[in-house]
Amino acid sequence: xxxxxxxxxxxxxxxxxxxxxxxxxxxxxxxxxxxxxxxxxxxxxxxxxxxxxxxxxxxxxxxxxxxxxxxxxxxxxxxxxxxxxxxxxxxxxxxxxxxxxxxxxxxxxxxxxxxxxxxxxxxxxxxxxxxxxxxxxxxxxxxxxxxxxxxxxxxxxxxxxxxxxxxxxxxxxxxxxxxxxxxxxxxxxxxxxxxxxxxxxxxxxxxxxxxxxxxxxxxxxxxxxxxxxxxxxxxxxxxxxxxxxxxxxxxxxxxxxxxxxxxxxxxxxxxxxxxxxxxxxxxxxxxxxxxxxxxxxxxxxxxxxxxxxxxxxxxxxxxxxxxxxxxxxxxxxxxxxxxxxxxxxxxxxxxxxxxxxxxxxxxxxxxxxxxxxxxxxxxxxxxxxxxxxxxxxxxxxxxxxxxxxxxx
Numbered sequence: 218x219x220x221x222x223x224x225x226x227x228x229x230x231x232x233x234x235x236x237x238x239x240x241x242x243x244x245x246x247x248x249x250x251x252x253x254x255x256x257x258x259x260x261x262x263x264x265x266x267x268x269x270x271x272x273x274x275x276x277x278x279x280x281x282x283x284x285x286x287x288x289x290x291x292x293x294x295x296x297x298x299x300x301x302x303x304x305x306x307x308x309x310x311x312x313x314x315x316x317x318x319x320x321x322x323x324x325x326x327x328x329x330x331x332x333x334x335x336x337x338x339x340x341x342x343x344x345x346x347x348x349x350x351x352x353x354x355x356x357x358x359x360x361x362x363x364x365x366x367x368x369x370x371x372x373x374x375x376x377x378x379x380x381x382x383x384x385x386x387x388x389x390x391x392x393x394x395x396x397x398x399x400x401x402x403x404x405x406x407x408x409x410x411x412x413x414x415x416x417x418x419x420x421x422x423x424x425x426x427x428x429x430x431x432x433x434x435x436x437x438x439x440x441x442x443x444x445x446x447x448x449x450x451x452x453x454x455x456x457x458x459x460x461x462x463x464x465x466x467x468x469x470x471x472x473x474x475x476x477x478x479x480x481x482x483x484x485x486x487x488x489x490x491x492x493x494x495x496x497x498x499x500x501x502x503x504x505x506x507x508x509x510x511x512x513x514x515x516x517x518x519x520x521x522x523x524x525x526x527x528x529x530x531x532x533x534x535x536x537x538x539x540x541x542x543x544x545x546x547x548x549x550x551x552x553x554x555x556x557x558x559x560x561x562x563x564x565x566x567x568x569x570x571x572x573x574x575x576x577x578x579x580x581x582x583x584x585x586x587x588x589x590x591x592x593x594x595x596x597x598x599x600x601x602x603x604x605x606x607x608x609x610x611x612x613x614x615x616x617x618x619x620x621x622x623x624x625x
Contacts, residue, residue, distance in 0.1 A: 232355055234405045235342045236362040238397045242302065242335050243363055245309070245393030247370015248377065248386040256383040262318040268578065273322045275452075275574040277329020278336070282571055285334040286341065286564015287424045293409045294342050294560070295401055301334020302398030306391045313387030331394065337560075337567045339363075344551035344559045345408035349615065350497060352551060353504075356544035357493020364486045409560075427561040431553065436612040437562075440549045441569035442604045443509055443542060446597070448570045449577025450512060454597045455535065458581055459519050462590040467522035477529045481536030489540040496545035500614045505549065506605060508541025513601035520594040552615035 254267045289297045308328030315321040347355045374386040431437045463469040496504045515534035554562035585593040
């Protein structure tokens with residue numbers, strides 16, 4: 218697997234550079250994760266203020282996913298990426314300098330705008346330089362770097378906060394985002410022209426036309442809903458209601474919960490690239506459907522709380538299951554893009570996912586407070602099953618077609 222990853226990166230320098238840029242930027246994102254709650258408290262904030270700080274970042278992403286994706290069709294991928302890293306850098310710098318939670322909310326929103334651009338442009342570039350024959354594999358490589366960065370970032374951020382203070386992880390994010398922008402500006406080729414190579418007479422579709430086409434496509438809507446459920450499961454489930462359920466009803470401690478999620482994330486990192494290979498060989502649905510089913514089972518088991526071994530098994534199911542649908546689902550969405558509309562298509566797909574980033578914690582948090590964390594956990598399982606059934610029945614397998622791009 219490592220050999221295949223190395224060969225794929227060596228064969229496509231554009232993939233190498235966007236993976237490197239993503240690695241730098243997402244390490245910066247990761248260093249902030251463990252520090253944010255403590256930093257909010259140092260500014261006099263409550264648990265609600267912590268949630269607001271998380272939501273402000275997510276709202277910035279949600280509102281600007283589609284505009285940033287559409288903007289790449291006019292300004293180009295590289296320019297939008299650099300603009301995004303500038304927003305992320307300035308927003309993170311100002312977060313570190315914030316003197317109140319009100320200021321922090323505004324600056325987190327600014328950083329979220331930058332994150333929207335970076336996270337939308339990465340998959341768009343991968344879609345530009347791939348074909349339907351190798352797209353899931355290349356998305357898997359991209360996701361491998363992404364998962365590694367997000368996994369290692371919190372370790373660095375926690376140690377940094379303990380040694381030199383909670384503001385420095387934000388400053389570090391600002392520096393790393395700026396570095397990612399410089400690398401993108403100086404080393405990353407523009408890929409928007411690649412998808413129009415040999416098609417100079419092709420008319421660029423308007424955003425409204427692309428949106429109308431995708432809304433009428435059941436496959437795109439259903440895979441977008443899987444992205445919505447996946448994001449809600451991570452941000453509201455794994456980050457919030459699952460630990461709350463384990464502490465209240467399972468008698469587990471943070472060390473046990475953290476170890477289980479570490480194992481899950483390591484397995485996710487180890488299998489995400491293989492999932493892309495399988496999706497290219499056997500079809501997107503062949504990995505998306507089993508992965509979503511495995512995640513549904515994992516949240517069902519999380520709700521039982523019948524012992525620590527079952528909790529670990531549930532975490533393993535979530536880690537492997539989420540890796541099975543992650544890059545293949547993005548590849549599925551890109552496969553459905555009208556000619557010349559990778560940017561707008563993946564901007565819409567990312568927006569559907571980030572809708573789960575915002576609504577998931579609010580809705581499931583309310584359900585956990587008003588009913589119980591167990592019910593909130595079960596709701597995630599049901600959500601996956603409700604979406605998965607029509608996806609299996611009605612979502613078509615995208616046709617294999619080779620675009621005019623540099624072959625691997």
